[in-house]
Amino acid sequence: xxxxxxxxxxxxxxxxxxxxxxxxxxxxxxxPANEQAVAEINRTFPKxxxxxxxxxxxxxxxxxxxxxxxKVKNYGLSYWVWRNHKWNVVSVDTNGKxxxxxxxxxxxxxxxxxxxxxxxxxxSSINFYLIGEREYHISGGIEDYQPKVQMKKKIFLQEKxxxxxxxxxxxxxxxxxxxQAESAQNPDVLTMDMFPEQSMFIGWIPYDKAxxxxxxxxxxxxxxxxxxxxxxxxxxxxxxxxxx
Amino acid sequence: MFxxxxxxxxxxxxxxxxxxxxxxxxxxxxxxxxxxKKQTAKPKVWKIAAVVLVGFFSxxxxxxxxxxxxxxxxxxxxxGILYYLLNKNKEKWQTYRAFAWLGYLANFxxxxxxxxxxxxxxxxxxxxxxxxxxxxxxxxxxxxxHPTAKxxxxxxxxxxxxxxxxxxxxxxxxxxxxxMVKDKEAKERDERFPNLLTGTISxxxxxxxxxxxxxxDGKGILLSTPKEQFYFRSGAxxxxxxxx
Numbered sequence: 001x002x003x004x005x006x007x008x009x010x011x012x013x014x015x016x017x018x019x020x021x022x023x024x025x026x027x028x029x030x031x032p033a034n035e036q037a038v039a040e041i042n043r044t045f046p047k048x049x050x051x052x053x054x055x056x057x058x059x060x061x062x063x064x065x066x067x068x069x070x071k072v073k074n075y076g077l078s079y080w081v082w083r084n085h086k087w088n089v090v091s092v093d094t095n096g097k098x099x100x101x102x103x104x105x106x107x108x109x110x111x112x113x114x115x116x117x118x119x120x121x122x123x124s125s126i127n128f129y130l131i132g133e134r135e136y137h138i139s140g141g142i143e144d145y146q147p148k149v150q151m152k153k154k155i156f157l158q159e160k161x162x163x164x165x166x167x168x169x170x171x172x173x174x175x176x177x178x179x180q181a182e183s184a185q186n187p188d189v190l191t192m193d194m195f196p197e198q199s200m201f202i203g204w205i206p207y208d209k210a211x212x213x214x215x216x217x218x219x220x221x222x223x224x225x226x227x228x229x230x231x232x233x234x235x236x237x238x239x240x241x242x243x244x
Numbered sequence: 245m246f247x248x249x250x251x252x253x254x255x256x257x258x259x260x261x262x263x264x265x266x267x268x269x270x271x272x273x274x275x276x277x278x279x280x281k282k283q284t285a286k287p288k289v290w291k292i293a294a295v296v297l298v299g300f301f302s303x304x305x306x307x308x309x310x311x312x313x314x315x316x317x318x319x320x321x322x323x324g325i326l327y328y329l330l331n332k333n334k335e336k337w338q339t340y341r342a343f344a345w346l347g348y349l350a351n352f353x354x355x356x357x358x359x360x361x362x363x364x365x366x367x368x369x370x371x372x373x374x375x376x377x378x379x380x381x382x383x384x385x386x387x388x389x390h391p392t393a394k395x396x397x398x399x400x401x402x403x404x405x406x407x408x409x410x411x412x413x414x415x416x417x418x419x420x421x422x423x424m425v426k427d428k429e430a431k432e433r434d435e436r437f438p439n440l441l442t443g444t445i446s447x448x449x450x451x452x453x454x455x456x457x458x459x460x461d462g463k464g465i466l467l468s469t470p471k472e473q474f475y476f477r478s479g480a481x482x483x484x485x486x487x488x
Binding site: 136148149152173242 | 387388389390391392415416417418420421424425430431432434435436437438440442455466468472473
């Protein structure tokens with residue numbers, strides 16, 4: 001190739017690289033104002049009927065959660081990701097049920113518990129639980145015992161009936177240990193299940209103002225759609241908890 | 245407020261397996277060289293390598309041998325493909341035939357070395373020795389995975405002192421299970437192993453990454469590897485009782 005042709009080619013490659021860098025890696029821009037955010041939610045998911053943004057909760061540079069109130073007084077959640085040089089609504093749930101967002105599915109320390117409950121419903125707190133069942137197996141003279149896992153995280157709802165918290169450090173540590181042991185057992189797991197071996201899950205119990213287990217109901221129309229690793233958490237009963 | 249957490253997603257380094265892999269490659273290269281020497285036609289080395297690699301391709305199924313999952317090749321697909329491609333020129337096929345079959349044979353060389361690695365691994369890293377799994381306990385700590393766990397941490401000096409004195413005991417998984425569960429409501433249940441031990445390092449090169457549970461009384465260790473579990477008892481408690 002002649003020198004004459006090299007120069008424009010190099011320029012094109014450089015321009016493409018700069019554009020790719022700007023498009024994929026540049027710092028996220030200012031988050032849209034509330035009215036704009038409402039419009040964006042309704043444009044992406046028309047059935048959300050979002051009307052008021054309660055707060056813009058920053059998870060990290062590129063992830064936001066915006067709890068909102070809909071036209072019919074539903075308390076919902078919208079999940080936002082900075083991607084392709086734009087803030088995108090990647091999931092909307094009009095019921096605001098407690099869910100977990102796995103920002104990086106391979107790293108449990110990036111998992112967040114997120115909720116938005118009706119404030120007129122008299123709840124005072126939520127207990128979140130990391131649960132793994134006690135099990136035993138005997139086959140061919142080989143015995144195996146899996147201890148019960150039950151770890152608790154209490155959240156108070158006095159000030160706000162919505163919020164987002166990172167998984168407690170102790171949960172992250174035990175999930176890491178338990179799932180690492182699993183990856184040694186089954187090195188070519190292509191499916192990125194969160195808790196493959198121990199059939200572990202995260203559940204939640206709501207408590208009312210009197211500190212008693214509440215049977216909160218989610219009424220009204222619900223609509224949700226998700227492109228991300230967001231999982232609804234399992235409602236559980238206190239009667240199933242050991243040594244509550 | 246954001247703890248840094250590294251999740252190791254690759255399986256830990258296993259010396260016996262690595263040596264077996266190297267040994268198998270050595271034998272394959274030796275055979276390839278031997279065939280090359282005997283032949284009058286001397287093809288290019290990269291072509292030989294390509295033919296051996298294609299020859300390696302085979303239809304196989306997984307079988308369990310001595311507790312290890314291995315691939316048993318049954319149909320030399322690669323040899324078939326090479327025959328189809330090269331037999332138009334009889335001389336060419338004559339040149340490459342032996343290398344193609346060597347590729348297929350390589351499957352069995354790998355299998356043989358993988359089986360040889362099993363007893364080697366057993367000698368280097370005895371499965372029922374606690375020191376295999378607890379080679380370094382300097383950074384050990386415990387996570388309470390059940391509400392009945394005592395508020396205490398691991399006593400590292402005690403653990404080090406007790407390691408050579410630990411006695412292996414039989415696992416009675418069904419007894420343990422029903423002891424916790426039988427005639428008891430969930431809220432009355434204890435857990436025999438309410439602590440998970442983290443931060444310990446297995447013997448270098450063992451590739452082992454067991455779950456380690458500490459018994460409620462602080463005197464028992466349950467080691468859970470993907471293949472089997474081991475249970476050890478110590479004379480003194482391994483827990484640092486919290487002074488309050």
